[in-house]
Amino acid sequence: MAQALGGRLGRACYCLRSGEGESYRVGGQLVTILADKETTEGRFDLVRISGGKGNTFPLHRAVSHSAIYVLEGSLELQLNDEHFMLTQGDFASIPAGVVQGYEMKSHCTQFLLVTVGGHKSSLFRALGTAYSAPIHPAPCGESPTPEDVAKAGAPYVEVLGSYKPANQKGYGYYGKLPDRVIPYVLEAREGERRLLGDQLHTLLLHREAADNAMLCATAEGPKGLKVIDHYHEHITETFYCLRGRVSVWGDGVEYNLVPGDLVHVPTKGVHAYRLDTHDARFFSVITPGDFVNFFRTVGDPYKEYVYPPVPSPFHADRLFQYAEQLDIHIVGSAAGTRDEIMG
Amino acid sequence: MAQALGGRLGRACYCLRSGEGESYRVGGQLVTILADKETTEGRFDLVRISGGKGNTFPLHRAVSHSAIYVLEGSLELQLNDEHFMLTQGDFASIPAGVVQGYEMKSHCTQFLLVTVGGHKSSLFRALGTAYSAPIHPAPCGESPTPEDVAKAGAPYVEVLGSYKPANQKGYGYYGKLPDRVIPYVLEAREGERRLLGDQLHTLLLHREAADNAMLCATAEGPKGLKVIDHYHEHITETFYCLRGRVSVWGDGVEYNLVPGDLVHVPTKGVHAYRLDTHDARFFSVITPGDFVNFFRTVGDPYKEYVYPPVPSPFHADRLFQYAEQLDIHIVGSAAGTRDEIMG
Structure with a gap:
C-alpha cells in the first residue's frame, strides 16, 4: 500500500550511499551533490564537501540562506566580521547576504552544506570537474579562486575576494538559537x-x-x-x-x-x-x-x-x-x- | 578450516556491538569495558568513556603506558605541565609515570582509552556502579573524587589531586611521532x-x-x-x-x-x-x-x-x-x- 501510494502521488524517494552520488573536484576539495533543486521540488540543495588542511573558499555573499553541519575535522568559518572554529557536530546558520568564507584546518575536514533554493549545486557543477573517488584528492591541491567562483556562482553569489585566515588562537563564542534571522554558530x-x-x-x-x-x-x-x-x-x-x-x-x-x-x-x-x-x-x-x-x-x-x-x-x-x-x-x-x- | 584451527589453538575471538559490554557509571561518566586483561592474555585493556561538559578525572600517575583516541567532542588533557585540546581523531600517548588528568569540554565527549597491562578496567570496576544505558547519564552529574580514584586505582595509580582546567584560549602544539618514550599528542x-x-x-x-x-x-x-x-x-x-x-x-x-x-x-x-x-x-x-x-x-x-x-x-x-x-x-x-x- 505504501509503495502504491508513493508511486501514485509523489516524486521518488531515493537513497545515496556514502561515497556515491554526483561528485566534483573543486581544486583540492571534493563536493558531492546529495540533493538538488530537481530532487527537492525546488526547495534546497544539500552537498557534502571534504578537503584537506589549508583548502579555502572565497569570501562571498549569497542570495539565499544556507547552513553548515560539520562531520569531521575543523573548519574556520567567517560570518561577516567574526571568525568561528567549527568541529564535529557544530552547526552554522548563514542567512542571505551574510559575508561568508572558510578555511579547512584539519588534514581531513568534511561538512554538509544545505542551501535554500538550491543554487549551490549549480555553482559547484560549473566550478568543478567530475570526480569519482569517495574522498578528496591527495595531495590536497589548490583552492578555487575568487574569479572562478564569481563566474560559476553568478547571479546567485557575489564574490568579495580571497578568504583571509583569522590568525587567532581563540575564536568567537557559540550562540544559542536566535528568535530572528541572524548568522549564528551552535556548539555540538x-x-x-x-x-x-x-x-x-x-x-x-x-x-x-x-x-x-x-x-x-x-x-x-x-x-x-x-x-x-x-x-x-x-x-x-x-x-x-x-x-x-x-x-x-x-x-x-x-x-x-x-x-x-x-x-x-x-x-x-x-x-x-x-x-x-x-x-x-x-x-x-x-x-x-x-x-x-x-x-x-x-x-x-x-x-x-x-x-x-x-x-x-x-x-x-x-x-x-x-x-x-x-x-x-x-x-x-x-x-x-x-x-x-x-x- | 578456519573455525577448527581457531577453536583448537586459540583463545576466543569476540565481538561487542556499540552500546553493549560491561558498563559502569562513574559519576556523570559512562565507562564501557571493551577488552580487559582476561580477554587480552594479560596485555592490555580497552575502555570507552563518555561524559558531558565539565566532567573531569583527577590528576594521577599510572604504572603503565596508556593512550587516548578521541571519538567525539573535545577533551582537555593535561600531560605533565602541558595542556592539550583533543577533538575527534586526535590521539595522545601517555607513558608510565606521566602526570595526567582531563576535563570534558563538550556536551558529549567520548574517547577510547587503552592501557598496557590492563589495570584501568579494574580501577573502573571498583570506582563505578553497574549501568546499562548506552550513553552517559543526563544530567551529567559529579566527577570522581581524588580519594575515590586513589582507593579504586591502588596500587597501580598514584593520585595527585583534582584536575585543574587550563583556562587558556590557545593550547599546546601537536607533535610528530617521537623516536622514544615520551608523552605526545597527534592531530587527527x-x-x-x-x-x-x-x-x-x-x-x-x-x-x-x-x-x-x-x-x-x-x-x-x-x-x-x-x-x-x-x-x-x-x-x-x-x-x-x-x-x-x-x-x-x-x-x-x-x-x-x-x-x-x-x-x-x-x-x-x-x-x-x-x-x-x-x-x-x-x-x-x-x-x-x-x-x-x-x-x-x-x-x-x-x-x-x-x-x-x-x-x-x-x-x-x-x-x-x-x-x-x-x-x-x-x-x-x-x-x-x-x-x-x-x-
Missing part, C-alpha cells in the same frame, strides 16, 4: 531540544531563524521501534545517518543506513524510520520550517544534552489531536502493531 | 603513514614510542577486497570500527561492523577483514609493538593524509618473503581467489 548538541519518547531531537535551524524556509535537526536515541508509516502533503524530509544504523522506509522500500548514507523523502512520500543500534543518530533537513510545530506540539522541552536512560512517555494523544494541522497523515492503523506512533 | 591523521595497496594505515603509537608494548593505528580506504585468512602466533589484534562498514572474520565467524562495534582476535586466532563501504575506517590495537615491522616491510611510506584515488600495487612479494619473521601465517591458498593477500 546545542539548539532547541525536544524529547519525544526515547528520542532526543535537537533543532539547529528553526522557523524563526530561517524565515520559515527550512528546519535542520538531529535525532538520536537508543535502539528503538519503527515509527508508523505516514506522509506529508507539503513537507519534504531528508535523513542523513551520522552514527550507528538507522533504517528508513521510503515508498515501501527499506533502506538500512550507516553513517554517510542518505534518504530523501518528497512531499506525499510514505515513510517511517527506526534507530537500529544503541546511540544511533541522524541529521535531517525538513522543508518548510513550520514543521517545527510537530516537535513543539508532540515533544517536551528538554534541558539535557543526551537522551535519558528511562524514556519519557510518547504523547500520541497530542499527535492524533493535531495531526491534520501538523500535516501528518498516518497510513494504515496503529492498532495491533508494535510500531510506535511517531518517533 | 598525523602519525607514521604507510600505504598498503589501496589502504592508508596511520601508526599512532609505534614500537619506539611504547617500549614495544603495543601499536595503535587507524586504517582507511575505499570499498575493497577481503584480505586472506591468516593468524599470528604471538600477536593480538583488536578492530574498532570508526566509519562506514567493516567486516571482520574471526575464527570463521563473519562480523559486519559499524562504528562503535569491536572484534578482538587473540593470538592464533584466524582472521581477516574487508572494508565494505567507501571511506571506511577502523582503529586497531596490536600487541606487541614489533608488528610495526609488517607495516614497514610491506607498506610504502606515504606523505599524504588521505588514500590516493588510484591504488598503489600491494607488495605481496615482500609479504611472502618475510611472512615468517613478521609472524604472519596464511591459512589456505591465495591461488585462484579474488582475495587480496593482506590489507
Whole structure:
C-alpha cells in the first residue's frame, strides 16, 4: 500500500550511499551533490564537501540562506566580521547576504552544506570537474579562486575576494538559537531540544531563524521501534545517518543506513524510520520550517544534552489531536502493531 | 578450516556491538569495558568513556603506558605541565609515570582509552556502579573524587589531586611521532603513514614510542577486497570500527561492523577483514609493538593524509618473503581467489 501510494502521488524517494552520488573536484576539495533543486521540488540543495588542511573558499555573499553541519575535522568559518572554529557536530546558520568564507584546518575536514533554493549545486557543477573517488584528492591541491567562483556562482553569489585566515588562537563564542534571522554558530548538541519518547531531537535551524524556509535537526536515541508509516502533503524530509544504523522506509522500500548514507523523502512520500543500534543518530533537513510545530506540539522541552536512560512517555494523544494541522497523515492503523506512533 | 584451527589453538575471538559490554557509571561518566586483561592474555585493556561538559578525572600517575583516541567532542588533557585540546581523531600517548588528568569540554565527549597491562578496567570496576544505558547519564552529574580514584586505582595509580582546567584560549602544539618514550599528542591523521595497496594505515603509537608494548593505528580506504585468512602466533589484534562498514572474520565467524562495534582476535586466532563501504575506517590495537615491522616491510611510506584515488600495487612479494619473521601465517591458498593477500 505504501509503495502504491508513493508511486501514485509523489516524486521518488531515493537513497545515496556514502561515497556515491554526483561528485566534483573543486581544486583540492571534493563536493558531492546529495540533493538538488530537481530532487527537492525546488526547495534546497544539500552537498557534502571534504578537503584537506589549508583548502579555502572565497569570501562571498549569497542570495539565499544556507547552513553548515560539520562531520569531521575543523573548519574556520567567517560570518561577516567574526571568525568561528567549527568541529564535529557544530552547526552554522548563514542567512542571505551574510559575508561568508572558510578555511579547512584539519588534514581531513568534511561538512554538509544545505542551501535554500538550491543554487549551490549549480555553482559547484560549473566550478568543478567530475570526480569519482569517495574522498578528496591527495595531495590536497589548490583552492578555487575568487574569479572562478564569481563566474560559476553568478547571479546567485557575489564574490568579495580571497578568504583571509583569522590568525587567532581563540575564536568567537557559540550562540544559542536566535528568535530572528541572524548568522549564528551552535556548539555540538546545542539548539532547541525536544524529547519525544526515547528520542532526543535537537533543532539547529528553526522557523524563526530561517524565515520559515527550512528546519535542520538531529535525532538520536537508543535502539528503538519503527515509527508508523505516514506522509506529508507539503513537507519534504531528508535523513542523513551520522552514527550507528538507522533504517528508513521510503515508498515501501527499506533502506538500512550507516553513517554517510542518505534518504530523501518528497512531499506525499510514505515513510517511517527506526534507530537500529544503541546511540544511533541522524541529521535531517525538513522543508518548510513550520514543521517545527510537530516537535513543539508532540515533544517536551528538554534541558539535557543526551537522551535519558528511562524514556519519557510518547504523547500520541497530542499527535492524533493535531495531526491534520501538523500535516501528518498516518497510513494504515496503529492498532495491533508494535510500531510506535511517531518517533 | 578456519573455525577448527581457531577453536583448537586459540583463545576466543569476540565481538561487542556499540552500546553493549560491561558498563559502569562513574559519576556523570559512562565507562564501557571493551577488552580487559582476561580477554587480552594479560596485555592490555580497552575502555570507552563518555561524559558531558565539565566532567573531569583527577590528576594521577599510572604504572603503565596508556593512550587516548578521541571519538567525539573535545577533551582537555593535561600531560605533565602541558595542556592539550583533543577533538575527534586526535590521539595522545601517555607513558608510565606521566602526570595526567582531563576535563570534558563538550556536551558529549567520548574517547577510547587503552592501557598496557590492563589495570584501568579494574580501577573502573571498583570506582563505578553497574549501568546499562548506552550513553552517559543526563544530567551529567559529579566527577570522581581524588580519594575515590586513589582507593579504586591502588596500587597501580598514584593520585595527585583534582584536575585543574587550563583556562587558556590557545593550547599546546601537536607533535610528530617521537623516536622514544615520551608523552605526545597527534592531530587527527598525523602519525607514521604507510600505504598498503589501496589502504592508508596511520601508526599512532609505534614500537619506539611504547617500549614495544603495543601499536595503535587507524586504517582507511575505499570499498575493497577481503584480505586472506591468516593468524599470528604471538600477536593480538583488536578492530574498532570508526566509519562506514567493516567486516571482520574471526575464527570463521563473519562480523559486519559499524562504528562503535569491536572484534578482538587473540593470538592464533584466524582472521581477516574487508572494508565494505567507501571511506571506511577502523582503529586497531596490536600487541606487541614489533608488528610495526609488517607495516614497514610491506607498506610504502606515504606523505599524504588521505588514500590516493588510484591504488598503489600491494607488495605481496615482500609479504611472502618475510611472512615468517613478521609472524604472519596464511591459512589456505591465495591461488585462484579474488582475495587480496593482506590489507
